[in-house]
Amino acid sequence: AQSVTQLGSHVSVSEGALVLLRCNYSSSVPPYLFWYVQYPNQGLQLLLKYTTGATLVKGINGFEAEFKKSETSFHLTKPSAHMSDAAEYFCAGSTRDSSYKLIFGSGTRLLVRP
């Protein structure tokens, strides 16, 4: 069965510092992978996604993620944190069949210190 694991329920960084949010997946076939951001009392906004092709994926707001099959990972990074990046981040995966279901990680709350 597929699962998505996010290491660290909270990550705190200083403004301007590197952001690294970890995500590992478990499945026999590499899934499609997504990172979403959620601001308080709002829905989810897609940051980036990996389907096929280039393993380094660039998204909105300066975020990027690298798909590493050997490590079954899809970590999210941003070189320089901004105060507006403070939010909840969810990694999600879906199988490559027709079920179209997303399996979400538990989420990581990013705190950005001034």
Next chain:
Amino acid sequence: GAVVSQHPSRVICKSGTSVKIECRSLDFQATTMFWYRQFPKQSLMLMATSNEGSKATYEQGVEKDKFLINHASLTLSTLTVTSAHPEDSSFYICSGDVAGLNNEQFFGPGTRLTVL
């Protein structure tokens, strides 16, 4: 593009009443719509998947008679929480996907349900 709306954004109801939440895809036709539930400080849990004109497929543990889903068209799905109880209080989020976009889902802003 790919905007999903939900109505209402917040609802407070008395225990035992029913509440209907609408989910609309505003600028695309959603092949499939999904309903999620999110408890405070937790992740999203898929409740059910629905295709237009078909019965919804519920995830294990979700009571289909309590959470009624109707998918009347390619742009509208509704979730009705019947005989709501305080434990049904939660944040409900819908999403829709588009065939051919590698399972990408577009999410609504969510509905905060509080049952007194």
